[in-house]
Amino acid sequence: MAVAHIILLKAKPETTEEIAQEVLKDVAGLKDALPDVIESVHLGANFSTRSRGYTHGFTMIFKDRAALDQYATAPEHVKVIHERIRPHFDDTLAFDYDVTEYSNPRLH
Template identity: 40%
Template sequence: MSAVHHIAFLKFKPGTPEVKAAEIISELGRLPRLIGGIRDFSIGANNSPQGLNQGYTHAFTMIFESAAARDAYLVHPAHLAFERLALPHVAAVAVVDYSPE
């Protein structure tokens, strides 16, 4: 089985309190401990000097053991609860999944 790299870019809504953004990031960081099949996870604020982030403020990467593990994550109750917490405060999100060639 081939690993799946899941990359997401987030843009918080204007006026989202820093404490709420920090809570969302913290809850996202808990998901690998709650959901099986995630090999690796990282998150961070954009710090690129290129100015090509198109307004996205944060990015995160999850590496799943397989496409089946990614698919299970997408419908897992912990992921769905995270979405209910985060999405009201997110202005935009972009997601790309790929398996390294």
């Protein structure tokens, strides 16, 4: 069953939008670095007034929980967290779920 991995990021006050976009590009690059693990990446800057201070976010789709587990320990992922996300974002919120069979469109 496909798994969705949602991450919300809260930019530090000194983090410019230009820097935030560069970090998001690095996150997007994980799809190319781990093509057999990550099925898709969708990301961007928040425009909602209900974001509770979260400024950016991304969603990744994985084939299954085993792929998500593999991603969690992949050196490429760990490097992006430590070298790119943590220096520029104060807080993160993760939300992972199994994609239900009645999702539309249905994911494999």
